[in-house]
Amino acid sequence: MRMMSLYKDRNTIVHKIDPLNKILYILASILITMLISDFKVLILTLVVSLLLLLLGKVIKNVFPIISFSLIVLVTIVIIQGLFNPNNKTPLVNIGQFIFYKEGIIYSFLLILRVLNILCAFSLLILTTKPSDLIENLVRRGLSPKLGYVLASVLQIIPQMLSTMDTILDAQRSRGLETEGKLIKRVKAFIPLIGPAVMNSLISTRERAMALEMRGFNSNIKKTFLNEHDETSFDKLIRYLLIALIIFTIVWRLVWLK
Amino acid sequence: MSKKLWSFKFSTAALVLIPAAVGINYIGKLFAGLLKLPLWLDSIGTMLASMLAGPIIGALSGAINNIIYGLTMDPISFVYAITSIAIGITVGVLMFKGLIKNVYLAILSGIIVALVAAVVSTPINIAFWGGQTGNIWGDALFASLMAKKFPMWLASFLDEFVVDLPDKVASLVISFLIYKGLPKSLINLYSSDDEIEKL
Numbered sequence: 001m002r003m004m005s006l007y008k009d010r011n012t013i014v015h016k017i018d019p020l021n022k023i024l025y026i027l028a029s030i031l032i033t034m035l036i037s038d039f040k041v042l043i044l045t046l047v048v049s050l051l052l053l054l055l056g057k058v059i060k061n062v063f064p065i066i067s068f069s070l071i072v073l074v075t076i077v078i079i080q081g082l083f084n085p086n087n088k089t090p091l092v093n094i095g096q097f098i099f100y101k102e103g104i105i106y107s108f109l110l111i112l113r114v115l116n117i118l119c120a121f122s123l124l125i126l127t128t129k130p131s132d133l134i135e136n137l138v139r140r141g142l143s144p145k146l147g148y149v150l151a152s153v154l155q156i157i158p159q160m161l162s163t164m165d166t167i168l169d170a171q172r173s174r175g176l177e178t179e180g181k182l183i184k185r186v187k188a189f190i191p192l193i194g195p196a197v198m199n200s201l202i203s204t205r206e207r208a209m210a211l212e213m214r215g216f217n218s219n220i221k222k223t224f225l226n227e228h229d230e231t232s233f234d235k236l237i238r239y240l241l242i243a244l245i246i247f248t249i250v251w252r253l254v255w256l257k
Numbered sequence: 258m259s260k261k262l263w264s265f266k267f268s269t270a271a272l273v274l275i276p277a278a279v280g281i282n283y284i285g286k287l288f289a290g291l292l293k294l295p296l297w298l299d300s301i302g303t304m305l306a307s308m309l310a311g312p313i314i315g316a317l318s319g320a321i322n323n324i325i326y327g328l329t330m331d332p333i334s335f336v337y338a339i340t341s342i343a344i345g346i347t348v349g350v351l352m353f354k355g356l357i358k359n360v361y362l363a364i365l366s367g368i369i370v371a372l373v374a375a376v377v378s379t380p381i382n383i384a385f386w387g388g389q390t391g392n393i394w395g396d397a398l399f400a401s402l403m404a405k406k407f408p409m410w411l412a413s414f415l416d417e418f419v420v421d422l423p424d425k426v427a428s429l430v431i432s433f434l435i436y437k438g439l440p441k442s443l444i445n446l447y448s449s450d451d452e453i454e455k456l
């Protein structure tokens with residue numbers, strides 16, 4: 001079964017790190033970037049994330065993820081540079097527009113924050129197979145039913161994509177117009193989404209029956225397909241990350257005074 | 258029915274509705290893109306799940322929708338899971354209180370959902386993007402309001418609201434029309450009444 005994911009299969013040490021540690025890493029970098037607005041700290045965490053991505057041999061795959069937010073990041077510089085309420089010191093004039101220093105600095109702060117968070121998430125997404133992540137979370141106490149729901153989304157979407165092509169072809173062959181004026185295109189939406197919804201709802205009925213036949217609702221403790229032992233290396237990383245999170249919060253509290 | 262509105266005991270059918278809802282969200286967004294509609298229409302599945310199985314399943318669908326988007330496309334969508342949860346809860350409550358009965362009430366409910374979504378999204382937008390939404394029209398409004406020295410939270414809220422209003426109203430009306438067209442046997446499948454729980 002084809003699965004949707006951004007996971008890149010490489011054999012590196014980053015890929016072998018426990019997914020929970022990567023989630024803790026995301027938490028730590030969000031906390032650091034949100035609580036501490038010091039450029040040196042933000043650049044340092046960004047560099048650490050980039051080095052880890054480099055170590056995981058996935059650094060090239062980060063750019064498509066960043067490009068999702070690229071336009072907003074560019075407009076942030078323009079809007080904050082022109083209109084930030086704290087603007088006082090003019091920096092450059094372009095035509096009749098004046099860009100101010102305060103707004104530009106603020107926009108760089110925002111951009112660094114977003115890049116930090118994107119890179120931290122990328123580390124999890126690019127180096128962890130979604131099914132491994134879900135299995136790991138179930139092992140640590142996530143309800144197995146929710147685990148099933150998460151895993152099945154990844155399988156259902158590719159299935160629904162092929163249904164979508166079928167519906168589109170069928171409705172077009174019946175003369176449904178999918179191009180032209182806006183009102184025509186709006187009207188075409190219901191005949192397209194309607195069958196897709198019906199189709200998926202009817203298949204949920206079959207799926208529910210199939211699951212109940214296999215004891216989905218039984219309360220007996222579930223076992224796992226793969227063996228899993230936590231290495232001492234993973235434990236070490238986890239304690240370090242927890243210490244880092246506590247340190248950040250304490251630093252912020254002290255620093256505020 | 259309203260007694261079981263907040264029940265955390267789900268039937269298997271209600272649970273498998275969640276992946277279907279996420280899929281419908283995804284397909285809705287793709288069809289809207291294919292038809293070049295100026296809307297996202299990416300919350301139809303969440304809304305339908307709320308209508309069929311109540312606010313908790315709706316909220317779960319919303320959350321899982323954004324988690325899966327975050328894992329497979331754009332990590333930023335993780336943080337907007339809160340907005341999707343709010344949409345699921347609002348639609349579920351409105352539906353089960355019997356407030357979405359016809360198309361006019363669906364439009365009115367769409368406005369309420371858009372308000373809730375904008376209120377929840379605004380703090381996120383301010384924290385991450387300095388108040389912007391990433392939508393060209395909304396951000397143009399944001400820029401002009403900022404130029405007129407409006408307070409940032411108000412400009413940001415209006416930025417989000419003008420984008421959300423047409424989208425959420427259209428999504429809710431479409432969801433309602435689809436819901437009305439569903440056969441009874443399918444609608445009964447997801448309600449958490451005990452007689453139907455065992456398939």
